[in-house]
Amino acid sequence: MLPPPVEDLDDVLAILFTGPCKPTEEEFKRSPVLVRRHAIRAALEWLILNHSDYADVKISAKNLAEYPETSPIVSVVYRERGSDKISEATSIHDTGEGDGVESGECPFVVHGLTGEQMGTNTVEALKGMAMEHWNSGGMALRVGQHNKMESIYNNPDLYPQMFPWLFPYGLGGVGSTSLSDDLHKKHLLMYHDKRFQTDLAFPFAAFSHRQIKAAATGGYLAVDSKNFDDITDRLLSVNQDVLGDIAKRMAQGEVVKPVTEDEKACFQVIRDLDHVGGKVDGSVSSKKYMRNEIWSLVANQGAPSWYITLSPSDMSHPICLYFADEKETFQPLIRGYDERFRLIAKNPVAAARFFDFMVKLFIKHVLGFGTDHAGIYGETSAYYGTVEQQGRLTLHLHLLLWIRNGLTPEEARKAIMDPDSPFQQQLVRYLEAAHQGEFCTGSMDDVDAALTVAAEDPTYQNPTLTLPEAPPEKCTDSCKSCERCEIWIPGGLGLGSL
Structure with a gap:
């Protein structure tokens, strides 16, 4: 019988509002979880006729009449918050104003919730x-709907x-x-x-199922026939008192090293869990494995030369907006702020495609990896990048870069400490030019005032x-004397020298 009683x-859904003030009735009307009773009935009638799994469904007019149309159908919880931005991730000149649109429908984003201590504990x-x-008998949440x-x-x-x-x-x-899954x-x-990209739950469910399968595969590999007896014996014979003591000491932030045989057995159980969790993307164990890979690169290549953060401008780039839009023909148009924000917020898959595209171009052309030319930092010998989500479901890259024949930390230290070293002078000039909290053309106030004056010009x-602007076309005759040839001649003052 559908729909279910309100x-x-x-029991399965609640709405959490965050912001500087409680939601009003007008904001409730913009909520994406309102019910239109006639649309629900029409959808159910269509599914009963066309969807094989709905052939025996009955429509309950009584339940449908209980659904409100002007307010959310479930409990609403409000938590006061001054901004939707992460304070550690904002720039020095960020005003702190929340990201969002001023009118129209409200983009709805589903986030996983974690405790505050997740980011501060090891x-x-x-x-x-x-x-x-x-x-200690703590409870775990399990959500189920069917026996x-x-x-x-x-x-x-x-x-x-x-x-x-x-x-x-x-x-x-x-x-x-x-096809594979x-x-x-x-x-x-x-x-x-x-429609699969813009759905709120499909990408989440698809990725969650992938994680579950990876965990099941890792568990299967861990307890195959030759290891099954050892693992079961460890789990059944582990000393619970010792395990509890280790757990308490770890919870207090203490670095625990196994000494006794019981402690070693407990740590082996933890390693068994790591073996399973290491197969799951996004798990704590997979992050630890990534750190081990970085340390292996450091042991092989030495200390990295550069630490790079790359955050492509997804909300302003025409390619990303094309990925997010439903138009089939690419048109390099710049949209208004609200339209751009709404397109990207509704389609995180498009932002991920654009991010993947830009990072591959960065690695190939800027780092020069896999090409016949050196990168702008020098000849790349190795790199290691990790991807992080930045609050609005779009992505940025943190990357360690190793340069072939680069200075070791000890060589760099000696060159920096030598007052007559040209390396020291060049490094100081570079740091003074790059590591500053202002623009190259003046302070923030100066730039803001100049921008206000420039914006008054109609052009x-x-x-x-x-x-x-599009580059000029090449000369078809290759005469080497016309204006086009002068622009394109390699080593000249035009495009060939870039």
Whole structure:
């Protein structure tokens, strides 16, 4: 019977508002979780006729009449917050004003919630807190809806049943073709009408299932036939008192080293868990494995030469906006701020595609990796990059770069300490030019005042919203004497020298 009674929804869903003040009735009307009863009925009637899994569904007019149309259907929780920005990630000149649109529909973003201590404690401390919580009888949250669990393996009906609005005929679910699960999900995310990209839950569910399968595979590999007896014996014979003591000490931030045989057995259990978690993207163990890979590169290549942070301008770039838009023909147009913000906020897949595109170009052309020319930092011998989400679901890159035949830390130290070294003088000039909290043309106030004056000119164009001019065409005759040839001659004063 659908839809379910309205009181049942409070058990599985709640809405959290954050901001400087409580939401008003007008803001409730912009909420993306309002119910239009006639649309719900029309959708159910269509699914009953066309979707095989809805053939035996009955529509409850009584339940449908209980759904309000002007306010959220579930509990609303408010938490006061001055800004939607992370203070550690803002620049010195950031005004602190929240990102968002001033009018129109409100972009709705789903975030995972973690405790504040997640960012301040070490991995070992978090494991200790988790063990202490579990061994002391702490509770865990489990969300279930049916007495029979649905399998995520070889179940082509799973996604059509979860997302009937994406699979309206109940066909085309993951596993229904010869494609692998990852390729099928990528195919769906690249579907021409982009409904899978802009759906709030599909990318989240697809990635979560991938993590579950990776954890199951890691567990299977860890307890294969030759290791099964050893692991089961460890789990059954581990000293709970010693485990509790280790958990308590780790939770307090103490660096614990195993000494006794019981402590060594407890740490082996932790290593077994790391082996499983290391296969799961985004897990704490996978991050630890990444750190180990970086240390291996340091041991092989020496200290890195550069630490680079790259944050492509997704909200202003025409390519990213094209990825996010539903238009089939690319048109290099600069949109208004609200339109750009709304397009990117509704389609994090487009922002991820653009980020991947820009990072590959950066590695190839700027770092010179895999090409026949050196990068702008020198000849690249190795690099290691990690990707981080920056609050609005778009991405930025942190990268360590090793330069071939670069100075070692000891060589750099000697060159810096030598007062007559040209290296010291050049480095000081570079640092004074690059490491400053102001613009090259003056203070923040000076630049802001100059911008205000320039904007009064009717012909002024914002450089961040202006497309570059197309390069001139090459001379078809290669006469080497015309104006076009002078621009394109390599080593000249034109494009050939860039």
